[in-house]
Amino acid sequence: MSNHPVALPANQPDQFYRGGAAIAALRGDPAARQGPEDWVASTTTLFGQDEAGLSRLPDGRWLRDAVRADPVAWLGDAHVAAFGPDTALLVKLLDAGQRLPVHCHPSDAFAAEHLACRHGKTEAWVVVGTSGPDPLVHIGFREDVPAPVIADWVSTQDSAAMLGALNAVSVKPGDTVFVPAGVPHAIGEGVFVVELQQPTDFSVTLEWRGFLADPDAWHLGLGGATALACVDRRAKHVEDLFTRTGSRAAPSVNLLRAKADPFFRADRLHVSGALTLEPSFAVLVVLEGEGVLDSLPLRRGSTVVVPHAAGGSALTGDLVAVRCRPPLPPNHGS
Structure with a gap:
């Protein structure tokens, strides 16, 4: 699991x-x-x-x-x-x-x-x-x-x-x-x-x-x-x-400034095709579209918890999602 x-x-x-x-x-x-x-x-x-x-x-x-x-x-x-x-x-x-x-x-x-x-x-x-x-x-x-x-x-x-x-x-x-x-x-x-x-x-x-x-x-x-x-x-x-950031549509749009890193991190994912997510505990909220995360089907309204051990998860399809992650550990890059 x-x-x-x-x-x-x-x-x-x-x-x-x-x-x-x-x-x-x-x-x-x-x-x-x-x-x-x-x-x-x-x-x-x-x-x-x-x-x-x-x-x-x-x-x-x-x-x-x-x-x-x-x-x-x-x-x-x-x-x-x-x-x-x-x-x-x-x-x-x-x-x-x-x-x-x-x-x-x-x-x-x-x-x-x-x-x-x-x-x-x-x-x-x-x-x-x-x-x-x-x-x-x-x-x-x-x-x-x-x-x-x-x-x-x-x-x-x-x-x-x-x-x-x-x-x-x-x-x-x-x-x-x-x-x-x-x-x-x-x-x-x-x-x-x-x-x-x-x-x-x-x-x-x-x-x-x-x-x-x-x-x-x-x-x-x-x-x-x-x-x-x-x-x-x-x-x-x-x-x-x-x-x-409403006008930005990069594959990953950072939603917070660095001062939030000691508390949490968030980005908005715009997927059209495929995107590989780096290993991390994360919570995904799908706002638009549909796709697949590894073998898990996603659609608008899906809420998903991703364990770190899932590794470099493959996110495919045509969708927009908010990805929420925990604080940035001290002395580690983002």
Whole structure:
């Protein structure tokens, strides 16, 4: 099993917000609207859960357990040397059927100190579809914000102030947004993304009213003062966070800048004929067309996990796919 690419079915754990139509349409089953997030090749559980969120392989095993049992075959020697038997990656399809709340995620250092976890949650959004008249993402404060002001916004649940303090940017397919840990953000209604992130489910939900059933869930059980310490209160230049590649159609189009390499890597593959993929653990999401990966048939909506031991996989056909890979191990080329 760990020597060949594996097709994975939808894996849509319950969420608090609406969406899912774009995921169902991509997968070719518009009636199957099971939720706004599809966790692909997931070794991560929902916060506080034992199994919800994990991906199951066709042989019945959790992918998490299969990787732990044979990490070198799944991940390769260099990755295991750097990160252990840990994919260090979570990939999602995320279809925002409504605007998400303003929230942020802890850094590695914060997670290690307060959440007993080596990973925080830096993420990136590869925009693959939009709907509505003005699809937006809201990311990073437009100006520096003092800590007492943020605490007051959260205490009073001043949604207008929180959202208004963020940079609002229109997005279209081909845009990628890099979201460092700590940076407040909210994906707008009608934005459909392939999301790469560190493999945790840690969110500090600053805007919880109208979103979370339990008002105390916003701070991850840490208490408000501790949780707010993870917020990056500095102004952000949004163009530093965007990569726009919609007009590019090379065999492999890099979707992220080098600063993302310590967290994850992503490229868009344009195959017309044949393309050989270098050995790597990877997650493929097919956006258009059809083809074959080694002997595995692919079509629009296919989601596939590729173990490192698959070697130089041959991708043939006529298709477009997003390939997601784990962090670049230190002292190794891309």
